[in-house]
Amino acid sequence: MVFLLLEEARKRVEELRKEIxxxxxxxxxxxxxxxxDAEYDALVRELVELEKQFPELVTPDSPTQRVGGEPLPxxxxxxHPVPLLSLANAFxxxxxxxxxxxxxxxxxxxxxxxxxxxxxxxxxxxxxENGIFVQGATxxxxxxxxxxxxxxxxxxxxxxxxxxxxxxxxxxGEAFMPKKAFARLNEERENSGEPPFANPxxxxxxxxxxxxxxxTASRTLGIYLYQxxxxxxxxIKTQVEALEFLxxxxxxxxxxWCHCQNIEExxxxxxxxxxxxxxxxxxxxxxxxxxxxxxxxxxxxxxxKSPRWAIAYKFPAEQAVTRVxxxxxxxxxxxxxxxxxxxxxxxxxxxxxxxxxLHNEDMIREKDIRIGDYVVVQRAGDVIPEVVxxxxxxxxxxxxxxxxxxxxxxxGARVIRPEGEVAVRCTGIACPARxxxxxxxxxxxxxxxxxxxxxxxxxxxxxxxxxKDPADLYYLRKEDLVGLxxxxxxxxxxxxQAIERSKNRGLARLIYALGxxxxxxxxxEILAERFGSIDALAxxxxxxxxxxxxxGPKIAASIVSFFREEQTKKVLEKLAKAGVxxxxxxAEAKAAEKPLAGKQFVLTGALSIPRKEAEKLIKExxxxxxxxxSRKTDYVVVGENPGRKYDQARQLGITxxxxxAFMELVEKSGRKEDREKEDFPG
Ligand code: IVH
Numbered sequence: 001m002v003f004l005l006l007e008e009a010r011k012r013v014e015e016l017r018k019e020i021x022x023x024x025x026x027x028x029x030x031x032x033x034x035x036x037d038a039e040y041d042a043l044v045r046e047l048v049e050l051e052k053q054f055p056e057l058v059t060p061d062s063p064t065q066r067v068g069g070e071p072l073p074x075x076x077x078x079x080h081p082v083p084l085l086s087l088a089n090a091f092x093x094x095x096x097x098x099x100x101x102x103x104x105x106x107x108x109x110x111x112x113x114x115x116x117x118x119x120x121x122x123x124x125x126x127x128x129e130n131g132i133f134v135q136g137a138t139x140x141x142x143x144x145x146x147x148x149x150x151x152x153x154x155x156x157x158x159x160x161x162x163x164x165x166x167x168x169x170x171x172x173g174e175a176f177m178p179k180k181a182f183a184r185l186n187e188e189r190e191n192s193g194e195p196p197f198a199n200p201x202x203x204x205x206x207x208x209x210x211x212x213x214x215x216t217a218s219r220t221l222g223i224y225l226y227q228x229x230x231x232x233x234x235x236i237k238t239q240v241e242a243l244e245f246l247x248x249x250x251x252x253x254x255x256x257w258c259h260c261q262n263i264e265e266x267x268x269x270x271x272x273x274x275x276x277x278x279x280x281x282x283x284x285x286x287x288x289x290x291x292x293x294x295x296x297x298x299x300x301x302x303x304x305k306s307p308r309w310a311i312a313y314k315f316p317a318e319q320a321v322t323r324v325x326x327x328x329x330x331x332x333x334x335x336x337x338x339x340x341x342x343x344x345x346x347x348x349x350x351x352x353x354x355x356x357x358l359h360n361e362d363m364i365r366e367k368d369i370r371i372g373d374y375v376v377v378q379r380a381g382d383v384i385p386e387v388v389x390x391x392x393x394x395x396x397x398x399x400x401x402x403x404x405x406x407x408x409x410x411x412g413a414r415v416i417r418p419e420g421e422v423a424v425r426c427t428g429i430a431c432p433a434r435x436x437x438x439x440x441x442x443x444x445x446x447x448x449x450x451x452x453x454x455x456x457x458x459x460x461x462x463x464x465x466x467x468k469d470p471a472d473l474y475y476l477r478k479e480d481l482v483g484l485x486x487x488x489x490x491x492x493x494x495x496x497q498a499i500e501r502s503k504n505r506g507l508a509r510l511i512y513a514l515g516x517x518x519x520x521x522x523x524x525e526i527l528a529e530r531f532g533s534i535d536a537l538a539x540x541x542x543x544x545x546x547x548x549x550x551x552g553p554k555i556a557a558s559i560v561s562f563f564r565e566e567q568t569k570k571v572l573e574k575l576a577k578a579g580v581x582x583x584x585x586x587a588e589a590k591a592a593e594k595p596l597a598g599k600q601f602v603l604t605g606a607l608s609i610p611r612k613e614a615e616k617l618i619k620e621x622x623x624x625x626x627x628x629x630s631r632k633t634d635y636v637v638v639g640e641n642p643g644r645k646y647d648q649a650r651q652l653g654i655t656x657x658x659x660x661a662f663m664e665l666v667e668k669s670g671r672k673e674d675r676e677k678e679d680f681p682g
Contacts, residue, residue: 009054013062016047020063024156060132061161065153074211075146078137080125081170082229085142085302087288087312093267096289099311100263106308107296114239115269116257117277118286118312119224121176122205124152126225131165133158138209151208151216155223162249166233171246173225177204178281181220191332195422196359200283222282224254238292256280259292270313277315278351286314319378319388320353322346327358327371327402331410331433335426339364339402341375341387348379356385360422361404368392372399408433413565418517418554427558429514430469430567436462438515442470446521447513448502452495460484470513471571473499474578507584510534510575514568517558526550527559534572534582538563547600547624549616594622595669600632601625604646605639607659614662621669629654637662 020043026034044063051058058064090096103111123139136152137145152158155175162169177185177200185203186196197203207219228242236242240259247253256273260266270287277284291297291309300308326342338357345354356377358364367389369375374394375387404424408415413428429438439458443450450473461467466480476499481492505513511534512524519527530548531537537559545556562568576582601618603611603625614637615625629636629648636649637657649656657665 006054006056009050010057013047013050013054013057016043016050017062019043020047024063059161061159063156065160075148075209077140077144078135078147079144080137080140080142080229083142084123084125084139084145084172084229085306087310088306089286090311090313091316093271096267096270096311096313097263099289100266103291103300103309106300110262111296112292113260113263113266114243114257114290114292115260115266116226116243116254116288116290117273117280117284118288118314119174119176119254120199120201120283120285121174121223122201122208123172124148124175124208124223125170125172125229126152126158128162128165128169128171130167131162133160146209148208150213151210152223154213154216154219155221157252158223159250162251165249166231168230168232169228169249170230171225171251172227172229173223173252175204175208175221175223176200176282177207178220178222179283180281182283185219187332190338190357190359190423191334191336223252225251226254226288237294239290239294240292242294274315284315286312288312317378318348319376320346320348321374321376321391322353324369324371324373324375324387327364327369329405329409331408331426331431333434333437335408335428335431335434335437337404337408337415337424337426339404341369343375343377346377348377348385351379353377353379353385356387358387361402361424362422364402370395370399370401372396411567413567414561416517416558416561418558420554425517427517427562427565428567429562429565429571432468435467435469439467439470439473441515442513443473443502444513447509448505449509450502451498452491453498456485457487469567469571469574471574471578471580474503474575474580503578503580506581507532507534510580510582511537514562516562518555519559523550523555528584532584534576538568538572543626543628544624547619547626549619596621596623599623599634602627602629602633602636602645602649603639604636604649605642607637607639607662617666621666635662635665 020040023035023040023043047062048064051062051064088099090099100111125137125139125145126133127135133153134149135147136149137147139145152175153160179200182197182200182203189196197206203219204221207216207221210216225246226243228236228246234245236245243253243257258265258269260269266289270289273284273287289311291300297307297309302308323344324341325344327339328342329337329339331337338359339361341356341358343354343356345352347353358369367387369387369390372395374391376389376391377385378388379385404415404417406415407413408426408428408431410433411426411428411431413426413431415424415426417424426434428434431438436455436458439453439462440455442448443453443458453473458467461473461476461484464484466476467473476496478489478492478496481487481495482489487495506528508521508525508528511519511527512521526548527537531540540559542553542556542560545551545559546553572582596618599618599622601623603614607614618625626633629645629652631652633649633652633654635655635657636645637659638646638649639659646656
């Protein structure tokens with residue numbers, strides 16, 4: 001680290017902050033960054049280091065102050081200094097003329113207005129004291145909101161300090177998610193099986209009402225301010241002045257608004273934006289018409305719910321009717337199957353729509369959408385077309401009910417839909433749709449840890465057909481690699497060595513690397529210890545697996561279905577043949593060492609200790625507990641009033657233990673284990 005003097009550091013810190021703010025602007029406002037993410041990160045890192053070295057240089061407006069504190073247990077409530085009212089709606093130009101008549105009548109004069117796009121986001125109030133951002137709150141019920149200060153700090157275009165500001169300023173505005181960011185977020189959510197947000201407003205609200213500000217920080221959000229609620233130390237007379245003043249302070253204000261001299265100009269501007277609404281990179285659902293004079297606003301006052309001095313002109317919904325030609329299923333890069341409607345092309349809000357996402361099979365069932373149906377489609381959140389509802393009255397009887405396929409349409413592997421989830425996933429380890437992700441996971445640090453394989457290389461390996469499943473990595477030859485982008489002799493040799501080294505990572509990491517749904521690092525370790533080899537794990541039954549305390553039915557089902565696939569078998573064979581270690585000698589021995597290892601128990605009837613307790617005793621000594629009696633069962637423990645399992649056990653000639661005999665067996669086994677532990681301390 002280079003040590004700087006305080007003064008030098010101060011200069012550099014200021015430079016860095018200016019530079020970072022500039023790039024935030026390019027990235028978040030203009031949506032066109034002029035440096036790479038890595039270059040940006042380097043600037044931030046340098047600033048963080050300097051601030052660590054010179055804590056006295058940390059200021060509340062430093063970009064480093066946006067990294068997100070600890071999650072909150074709950075939001076604090078905040079009382080608004082003035083109520084944050086909502087607006088009455090107008091849907092027709094005539095309703096705007098009615099509004100204008102009422103205003104002029106009460107005012108007794110002609111009235112001029114300000115018209116602004118109505119942002120579809122989350123309404124918030126921000127407080128700046130002596131130019132410092134001290135509090136941000138949601139609208140809540142208009143009187144009391146939630147304190148989301150830390151989350152709002154994560155919005156990068158929001159200044160934390162205003163250079164020349166009034167003593168106190170409370171402003172109202174709208175936080176929102178830009179369209180592109182919304183589309184990206186929903187795609188990610190669908191890929192990872194989470195429900196997508198219905199529209200950018202929900203996405204913005206969901207991102208800000210987050211107890212963990214780090215989640216907010218990970219989302220791209222914008223904000224525009226439009227109303228001064230409280231101001232001390234400055235006099236503002238009109239809405240035009242207010243918007244100009246906020247902008248001069250450095251606060252983000254919408255670029256488009258219009259000062260209109262009469263209601264006909266207002267209507268013209270509203271109609272103009274009805275056409276242009278899609279030109280903005282954020283969602284608007286109407287226009288807000290406000291009386292310009294703040295004094296007049298004041299004297300017009302409010303009704304119970306909304307001010308008499310403003311009204312929202314709502315754009316007509318953009319919907320159209322068309323026919324569903326087919327429902328196809330696409331497989332995302334993480335293996336999630338998404339049903340998609342293929343539509344007769346139709347114009348919706350100036351765009352031709354021929355596909356619409358149906359999200360998942362539950363939604364298709366709920367909305368009862370059939371192949372051949374006439375449906376209403378709309379552009380949700382402006383970007384992703386969606387099917388709103390079907391029109392059953394137009395059915396001919398030829399329509400077909402859609403069923404989710406049981407096999408992946410890309411690779412033919414069985415699909416699974418885990419309990420409690422809406423997403424259906426492909427289980428194929430070599431499925432081309434998810435191959436790149438599968439390989440990146442396979443080589444990742446906690447898995448096989450193959451250094452030197454990143455997304456760029458995986459793209460090339462897969463696109464050139466050099467790697468069709470993760471095992472193929474072990475069959476790469478130098479001549480395959482040399483000639484790939486940024487791959488010379490030397491790096492090819494290094495890479496092959498790294499691949500070679502990964503063969504001995506051990507069973508737990510291999511199990512994790514296979515990317516079996518729900519099998520994380522910890523579960524993989526437990527499985528490795530229990531089964532000792534990949535072959536033993538591959539032939540385990542659901543019961544064998546759920547017999548392990550940490551393994552629940554969901555994980556067990558996922559494991560069994562994974563190993564049943566032909567693709568998996570082929571990949572495992574190839575891995576073993578390449579010399580990848582698939583056994584854990586030590587663990588196998590350890591598991592076998594346990595006194596009840598390999599013994600299967602079934603419990604029936606009431607015991608004097610809780611059943612869970614009895615199961616725990618068995619499992620601790622290496623045994624497994626299953627729920628039904630089979631030829632594989634070794635012991636049936638019989639309590640009071642035993643059930644059918646008792647008869648089955650007798651029929652099969654399985655050893656029966658009453659509670660006393662069971663406890664003796666447990667004690668004997670326990671002593672045996674203790675002795676062995678003493679023999680082999682540690
Ligand atoms: S002015 C008392 N201006 O639309 C009037 N509102 O019900 C305060 N909105 O809850 C609202 N863009 O969250 C105003 N340029 C804008 C707006 C806007 C969006 C929201 C606001 C309000 C809702 C209307």
